[in-house]
Structure formats: C-alpha cells, structure tokens
Amino acid sequence: MTVSPTTVEPTTSEQLEAILAAAAAASEPLGSLLPNERAPLLRAVADALDAAADELVPLAMEESHLPEGRLRGELTRTTFQLRLFAEVLEEGSYLEATIDTADPDWGMGPRPDVRRMLVPLGPTLVYAASNFPFAFSVAGGDTASALAAGCPVIVKAHSGHPRLSARTGTIVKDALAQAGAPHGTFDVIFGSDQGVQALRDPRIKAGSFTGSIPGGRALFDIASGRPDPIPFYGELGSLNPVFVFPGAAKARPDEIATGFCGSFTLGVGQFCTKPGLLFVPVGSAIVDAVVAAARDIGPAPLLNDRIARGYEQGLRRLVEVEGVQVVLHADPVRDLAVAPTLVKTTVPNLLEHKDELLEECFGPASIIVEYADLDELTRAAEAFGGNLTATVHAEESETDVVAPLLTLLRERAGRLLWNGWPTGVSVTYAMHHGGPWPATTASIHTSVGTTAIRRFLRPVCYQQMPAALLPVPLRDENVLGIPRRVNGVLTKDDVRH
Amino acid sequence: MTVSPTTVEPTTSEQLEAILAAAAAASEPLGSLLPNERAPLLRAVADALDAAADELVPLAMEESHLPEGRLRGELTRTTFQLRLFAEVLEEGSYLEATIDTADPDWGMGPRPDVRRMLVPLGPTLVYAASNFPFAFSVAGGDTASALAAGCPVIVKAHSGHPRLSARTGTIVKDALAQAGAPHGTFDVIFGSDQGVQALRDPRIKAGSFTGSIPGGRALFDIASGRPDPIPFYGELGSLNPVFVFPGAAKARPDEIATGFCGSFTLGVGQFCTKPGLLFVPVGSAIVDAVVAAARDIGPAPLLNDRIARGYEQGLRRLVEVEGVQVVLHADPVRDLAVAPTLVKTTVPNLLEHKDELLEECFGPASIIVEYADLDELTRAAEAFGGNLTATVHAEESETDVVAPLLTLLRERAGRLLWNGWPTGVSVTYAMHHGGPWPATTASIHTSVGTTAIRRFLRPVCYQQMPAALLPVPLRDENVLGIPRRVNGVLTKDDVRH
Numbered sequence: 006m007t008v009s010p011t012t013v014e015p016t017t018s019e020q021l022e023a024i025l026a027a028a029a030a031a032s033e034p035l036g037s038l039l040p041n042e043r044a045p046l047l048r049a050v051a052d053a054l055d056a057a058a059d060e061l062v063p064l065a066m067e068e069s070h071l072p073e074g075r076l077r078g079e080l081t082r083t084t085f086q087l088r089l090f091a092e093v094l095e096e097g098s099y100l101e102a103t104i105d106t107a108d109p110d111w112g113m114g115p116r117p118d119v120r121r122m123l124v125p126l127g128p129t130l131v132y133a134a135s136n137f138p139f140a141f142s143v144a145g146g147d148t149a150s151a152l153a154a155g156c157p158v159i160v161k162a163h164s165g166h167p168r169l170s171a172r173t174g175t176i177v178k179d180a181l182a183q184a185g186a187p188h189g190t191f192d193v194i195f196g197s198d199q200g201v202q203a204l205r206d207p208r209i210k211a212g213s214f215t216g217s218i219p220g221g222r223a224l225f226d227i228a229s230g231r232p233d234p235i236p237f238y239g240e241l242g243s244l245n246p247v248f249v250f251p252g253a254a255k256a257r258p259d260e261i262a263t264g265f266c267g268s269f270t271l272g273v274g275q276f277c278t279k280p281g282l283l284f285v286p287v288g289s290a291i292v293d294a295v296v297a298a299a300r301d302i303g304p305a306p307l308l309n310d311r312i313a314r315g316y317e318q319g320l321r322r323l324v325e326v327e328g329v330q331v332v333l334h335a336d337p338v339r340d341l342a343v344a345p346t347l348v349k350t351t352v353p354n355l356l357e358h359k360d361e362l363l364e365e366c367f368g369p370a371s372i373i374v375e376y377a378d379l380d381e382l383t384r385a386a387e388a389f390g391g392n393l394t395a396t397v398h399a400e401e402s403e404t405d406v407v408a409p410l411l412t413l414l415r416e417r418a419g420r421l422l423w424n425g426w427p428t429g430v431s432v433t434y435a436m437h438h439g440g441p442w443p444a445t446t447a448s449i450h451t452s453v454g455t456t457a458i459r460r461f462l463r464p465v466c467y468q469q470m471p472a473a474l475l476p477v478p479l480r481d482e483n484v485l486g487i488p489r490r491v492n493g494v495l496t497k498d499d500v501r502h
Numbered sequence: 503m504t505v506s507p508t509t510v511e512p513t514t515s516e517q518l519e520a521i522l523a524a525a526a527a528a529s530e531p532l533g534s535l536l537p538n539e540r541a542p543l544l545r546a547v548a549d550a551l552d553a554a555a556d557e558l559v560p561l562a563m564e565e566s567h568l569p570e571g572r573l574r575g576e577l578t579r580t581t582f583q584l585r586l587f588a589e590v591l592e593e594g595s596y597l598e599a600t601i602d603t604a605d606p607d608w609g610m611g612p613r614p615d616v617r618r619m620l621v622p623l624g625p626t627l628v629y630a631a632s633n634f635p636f637a638f639s640v641a642g643g644d645t646a647s648a649l650a651a652g653c654p655v656i657v658k659a660h661s662g663h664p665r666l667s668a669r670t671g672t673i674v675k676d677a678l679a680q681a682g683a684p685h686g687t688f689d690v691i692f693g694s695d696q697g698v699q700a701l702r703d704p705r706i707k708a709g710s711f712t713g714s715i716p717g718g719r720a721l722f723d724i725a726s727g728r729p730d731p732i733p734f735y736g737e738l739g740s741l742n743p744v745f746v747f748p749g750a751a752k753a754r755p756d757e758i759a760t761g762f763c764g765s766f767t768l769g770v771g772q773f774c775t776k777p778g779l780l781f782v783p784v785g786s787a788i789v790d791a792v793v794a795a796a797r798d799i800g801p802a803p804l805l806n807d808r809i810a811r812g813y814e815q816g817l818r819r820l821v822e823v824e825g826v827q828v829v830l831h832a833d834p835v836r837d838l839a840v841a842p843t844l845v846k847t848t849v850p851n852l853l854e855h856k857d858e859l860l861e862e863c864f865g866p867a868s869i870i871v872e873y874a875d876l877d878e879l880t881r882a883a884e885a886f887g888g889n890l891t892a893t894v895h896a897e898e899s900e901t902d903v904v905a906p907l908l909t910l911l912r913e914r915a916g917r918l919l920w921n922g923w924p925t926g927v928s929v930t931y932a933m934h935h936g937g938p939w940p941a942t943t944a945s946i947h948t949s950v951g952t953t954a955i956r957r958f959l960r961p962v963c964y965q966q967m968p969a970a971l972l973p974v975p976l977r978d979e980n981v982l983g984i985p986r987r988v989n990g991v992l993t994k995d996d997v998r999h
Contacts, residue, residue, distance in 0.1 A: 032913075033909060033913075037909075078611070081610055081611075082610045082611075085609045085610040086610070088609075089609070092990075096990070098987075098992065101953070103931050103932040103953075104932060105930040105931055105932040105933075111928065111930070112582045112585075112586070113578055113579045113582040113583070113928070113929055114575070114578075114579075114928070116928045116930055117922060117928060119928065119930050119932040119933055120932055121931075121932035121933070121934050121951075121953075124912065126945070126946070127913070225726075225731065226726075226727075229722075229723075229726040229727075229731070230723075230726075233887070233888075233938075233939040233940070234722065234726070234939060234943060235939075236944070236946065390730070391730075401968060401970075404968060404970045404971055407971060408970075408971060411971055412530060412534075415621065415962055416529075416530075416624070418962075419960075419961065419962060419963065420962070420963045420964075420965060421962065421963070421964050421965065421967065422964075422965040422966065422967075423964075423965065423966045423967045423968060423971065424966060425614060425965055425966050431608065431610070431611070431613045431614060431616065432610055433602040433608070433613055433616055434600050434602055434618075434987055434989075434990050435600040435601060435602040435616040435617055435618035435963055435987075436602075436616055436618070436963060437618050437961040437962060437963035439960075439961065441730075441960075442730040442731060442732075443730070446731060447733070448623070448960045449623070449733065449956075449957075449959065449960040449961070450961075451961055454618075456598070456600075456618075456961065459946075460946075462946065463916075463936075463938075463945045463946040464916065464934040464936065464946070464947075464948055464953065465912055465915075465916060465917070465918065465934060466916065466917045466918070466932055466933060466934035467917075467918050467919075467920070468917060468918065468919040468920065468922055469919065469920045469921060469922050470918065470919075470920045471898060471901060471920060473901045473905075474901055474904060474905060474908055474920065488992055490595075490931055490932075492931075493589075493593070493931050495595065495985055495992065
C-alpha cells in the first residue's frame, strides 16, 4: 500500500478553489439523475470500500488505535448504510412527490395543477468525526445521505486519521468516476482553515458535522452568520442518562451493572451515546457490581492526544467537585491508554453542581447518582438539557411510575430506550440520532437512519407545468412506481384526469 | 362591537411572563393529544372566525385599507386552512410513524425494535405580517400549522392592525378554551421589544415570520444566536421574475399584459409573490399593452405609513438608476393612496445595476426588462438570488428552449409557474411557498400548504419500549388507521410479529 505523503498536506487555495468549482459544476448533473440512476453510485462506493477492507482497516487501526474487530464492524456498517440509501432512492418515498390536479371546486377557490417534490440543496460540506473513522468520516452517514439526496459532497477530513481519510477519499472518488458520476461529485479537503473557508463559500449550500459542542457551535455560527445563511446539521455532545427504577435495581443488579460497564467503556468511552450518568436507588447493589465489573476492564488507548488531554481535563473537573466520591479511579492517561473511572454522588449534590457535572466528559468515565426517591429522580431528569438518548431500566410492573418520567425525557432526548444501552446505534428506517440543543444544532433532523436524507433536500413545486417540463417523478404516469400523494391520497397509481 | 383599548397597549412584562409560563405549561397536554383529538380544536377556531366575519372584516378594512371582497376571501382562506390542517391530522401521514421490529438478521448486525414518530417542538412564536391581516396574521398559516403540530402558539401582533389582532386573538382563545384546549395554548402579544424578549426566552422553541429581509434577518440572527439556538422560519423578500418567451410574446401579448397588470397591482402590489420583473423580447407589443392596462388602474391605499414610506424610497431608488426609463409614473403617495408605476430597462443595464434593480420594491411597481436574445435571458436568470417564485410564459412549441432556463430557475426559486401568475397562492398538499435565501431563512421548508406542519415537529424514537409506554400511533395495533412505514414498507396494517 502506498499513500502519497502529499495527500495529507493541507489543501492549497488553488486545490480548494478547484474542488469547490467542480462541486458546483457537478450539482446540476448529479441532482438531475433519477433516484434509480443515483442508487448504483452508492452501491459502487460500498463495493469499492468493502473490496479495500484489508487495506483500510490496518490504516484505521494505526491512526485511531481502535481494535480490528471494531473497525471491521464499523466498515460493514458504513457500506451497509450506503446500500440502504440506494434502497431508499429506489423506493422513492423520500422525494415526497405530491400532485394536486386542478380543482375548480377547491374549498378556498379554484386550485391550479400544483406538483411538488424534493430536490437536492447543492454542494454539501461534511465535517468528519474522529471517533468513527469509517461510519462518521469520509464515507460515513452524512456523506451517504447527502450523496443519496443528489448533493455533491466535500468532506473536511478529521486530523485524527489523515492518511485513512485520503485513501478512503481516493477510493470513493475512483468508484464514483467509474460508475459514471459527474466530475466534482466528491472530494476531501484537509486543514481547519480550509474547512472554514469552504463553509463560508457561497457555492456550499449545507454543512454537517459530528463532534464537540464548542467546535460545532463555532461552525454553526459561521453557517448561520453567512450573508446567505445555510443549514448546518451539527451532532454535538450528549450525556445519555440512564435511570434505573427500584424494581429493576432489585431484580437484576448484576445484569444492569454488566450492561452499563460494557456501554460506558465501549470504544474507550468515545461514543456520543456513552451513558454519562447512571441513576440508581440509594443503597442499590448495582454500585458495587458496577465498580467490580469496571475494575476488570484494562487500559485501552484513546484516539489521539487531543482527546486524551480533553479527557484528563474533564476528569479533573469531575473529581474536584465537592461531594463527588471517586469509587474507581484509574491511573492517569499513559501513552494514550487509560482504564475506566467511576464517581458517585447524590441527586441534591448533582443539582447543586450541575454546571460541572452535567457536562460531557468524552472518554471512559461515568457518574453514578444515587437517588432517595422517585421525586428526586424526577427533579434530576428535569435538570437535563438536550440529549441524544435517555434510557430507562425498569420492570414491566413499573410502567405506571415510568410513564411520567418518560414524558419529561421525551422533551429532552431524541431516543428513549427501555432496558437497553444507548451505544451501538442501528441504521434503520425508524432510527433517530438527534435531539434538542446541545445534542444537535437542528433537533428536527437525524444524522443516522434513512430519514437523514431529508437534511439535504428542499421542496420545489411546479404550477400548471406541461408534462415535457415536469421532472419524471411528477408526471401523470408513475413510471418509477413510487408512492405519491395525489389529491391528498397516498398511491402508486398513475394520475387520471 | 367593543374593543377594549387596553388590548392594544404593549404587553407588560408581567403579562408576557404569564403568557410564556402558560404556553410552557400547555406544551405537554396539548402535544400529548392524539392527532384526531387535536383536529376539533382547529375546526372550532375556524368556526368561531367564520361566525365573527361580520365583525372582523370591517375592523380589517379600517386598519388595513384593503377592500371588503379581498378581506372576506382572505378570511375564507384562513378558515379553510385551519380545517385542512384538521384533515392532515386525521390522515396521520404527517407523524411519519415508522416501525422497525427487532431483526436478528439485519445487514449491519442484529437490530432492536425501534419506533419513530414526530412530536411537537414546543411553544412557538409567530410574527404576524401586515399585508395579510387574516391569512398571515393572528390565525394565519403559521399559527394553524404550529397548533396542528401540537405547539402552543404566541403571536406577536403586527402593529399595522392591532385592534383586529386583539379581537381575532380573543376569538381564537375563547374558541380553543371552549373546545377544551389546555390553558396557554394560544395568546397574542403586542410590542416590538416584547417580541424580541419572547424570542430570546428559553421556553420558546421555534419562531416563524413573514415580512421584510432586514426584519427577518435580525430575528433569525437572534434565534440562531441564542445560547440554545432554535429554528426560525422567515419568509422574507422575493422578486418573482416572469420570463416571456418569444412565441408567447407574439401569440398573446394582450393576455400576458392584462394578466401581468392584474398580478403586480393585486393588493396594491403588497404581496410577497408580486412579479417584480417582466422579461419580454425587445420591441414586443407587450410593453405598450402593459402600460395601457396599468394606466387604467386608479390609486388605491397602501397598508400603512411605514409601507408608504418604504415604497416611496424604493421607487426613488428605482427611477434614479441610470438607463432606467419610467414608462408609467403615478403621482406620489397621497393619503396612503398610490397608482401603479412601471419602469423599463435592458438586460445589460439590469446586470450593471443589479444591486439597485434586484431589490424588492414592496408596492405597485414593476420593472419591464427587454431582452435581445435567449442568451441575454439566461444571463439575466443567472443574476437572481433566491425567490419564492419564477414564472415562464411560453408556447408548448417552445419547451425545448424553456427547459434549460427552468433548470436555472429551479436552483433559485421554490415555485415554478407556466403561463400563470405567482400571486394568489393556493393552500394545497403540493403547494410550496418558500425558496433559497433571501426568499426564506430556511429553504427546506414551506410556510403555505399542508407540509408547513413539518417545521414544528421533531423526531423521537423508542427502542424496545413496552406497548404501555409507546405513544398510540406507534403501537402494534394501528388504531388510528394511519399510514405507517413498517420494516421499510408503507402500510396501514397492524404490526404482526
């Protein structure tokens, strides 16, 4: 395997200009492809990445320090996702094709023939994340959904895995070219300043990001502050609280302790869905069980120096809070490697120090919070801002007491789990990976699951347009066989006059 | 009819606090109603407004100077819209209910049971517009769609029709209360500062606005700049260019001239869809025909002093541009009343003075632009930023030359019309009233049509949740009989395991 060293140099101004110009030029031809013509492009990318697994996985291991099994699984997820979006295109609902034929008797006055569908926003800038070098990086979910939508994609590579980014980028570009995608459909750029410069460029029509709250907020502010503001979909930080109800705590302390340990230490705690707080009844056997289980977990390397420094800082902040008891304190980070840390506190103390304790600590640390009664649990839940997930562990017999808490949590989280763990987000039709600020910059959208495509599409409608000038999905004959809403009713039938 | 004078006083701090607190308290009970339980609330509001027509219309006439026929039509549109959203709720697609049952063989690894639907964002602040005292004001499209979504609504009344706003607000509040809506579901506030204070309040979860570019931008910046940014849906300015192709110009100059005059002077030119530019082939008979038709249109009163002053300024800017020829110049505004103005220029001159000429002039003025050839027409189209609409007048035999222009226009407008006029936006399933910046602050959404509801909803998903804790629309049994996506397939069937 040869990686040209020049590929990880920062993108030059000339290169950036050429990439932006090519993306702008690709916008119309890529966007005008029918959905079933664009689907093969996604499959071509998936096939090329799968074929390159033995080259890419070692590179990812070297740069991210993540183990082989995890990275192979992540690559599978990545290519599965690309193929799932190909299916979404062929199924066609995502277009939201809607046809209202002319109606002289329409309730508010005669209605013209109006036909609506979604069209791509245009060139999209995707900021890759460090913690998923495949699934949230160069060919990850944002890229897959934006390409599926018909938007040219420019990925701003993460500095944590530059060579993998360059190599993945080349494979994706080559696969797209061979599959007949317009030149400019995809490229990768390197360098923070280059990323900001691209985000400010009027040819960029949308941005997406996975990363920290300060980083995402800074970019969101740039995107919103442009002379022509653009949507910016940032998936930022999340605490992912877990609430264990008394019945569950009593019935299966060990199962919950083991599950929790597996989840908060998965990927060395570097998941945006890491459960950062575990609420248990005071005196529950879960506390000792968690500590015992976590003690068996040896040190593992963090992704990079920057993450390591951030983790050390976060940990210091945590353990210095008054009333926080360290129940399992690993040694400091050594050569990037670190073992799990657990601290314990009470609800009143959590509420008193919420600024310090309700801040994400990215890495293998979590807070166990003992609650005295359900009233305390409710007050704790009310203290949370937006989260990607909130989890409840309870017995079926406890649903009555869980229900009001779930109502509170729904206001504060994008995904609500029952007797499960928030890490390991499945890519499905119903999955939602998002939530109110600061979990995301745009709570009405998801970055995982098939509906992630909606972020990169805008509606256009045609009024009284002759068939020859209508896009194929909006013509009377439903040649694509997609679901459409015709005069208010979902159907796959042709339009009959 | 009695309108208490205190109702048009600026809202006091105490009142505002009470209104915000009540909206926050109403959020959960209103949002938890099933869609078919919320539909009757919208119908109750519609019925109450219809019943009050003879009281409201004269008040609207007095404050807006618009004629009775127009205002009665607008009220019909307003109540039709409320009832249409009631139907949207009962049909249920808007929930995007999606169910993935657990699947051990899912391509990327075993999938848990995941169920997703849309839930209301929470209390929404609606800024009323001046130019549609019913349809884009207190009980207008934003209010209807936000209430339909399940969001409590606080309307910031427009200063142009305060008494109508107060009275409409009272009728809406009373109707909602009588229909059993939670206290706090709806209220109206008065005063610019009060509007800004509400927009900054953390209890407000979304904003929407119809008005000018500077006004909308200022509010968008506040919403985006909050510590917790919220979505802000502004429908701002639009030029709505009309392109007359040579065949159409030759075949039906009078029809086009008459239609254009009717459209740009409708509502005294105070529509966001007013056609601000008419492109005709050089030497076309349309120019004289337009001037002749417009000359017959007498003065009519503008909405208010502020609009009148803005119109005078805009007009001065227009006529002072070098190379712009005044072909019909009405007298200045007198007692708010003004007759139409028309100016004429060429494409090269338009492109040379695009900053002055491609700026919306709100009122009964429009620019006729003569083009030398189709190449000039293309260059003119490329000069436009985002618009709500773009219109083509052409013969069926000209579709080949229209097609490339339409491709350009689709990038720049939300609605594309063929041989029609952009004013008079129908409220339908397929209607899109939006477009790229500066037509709106959020091009992926519409403020008219049934999909306007999507602005006020966010997804939530439930993972492995017991039936007792699932919202009704996501349970196995499809008791509401709504379309749902189950394991990737649209269906109204129950879920079978």
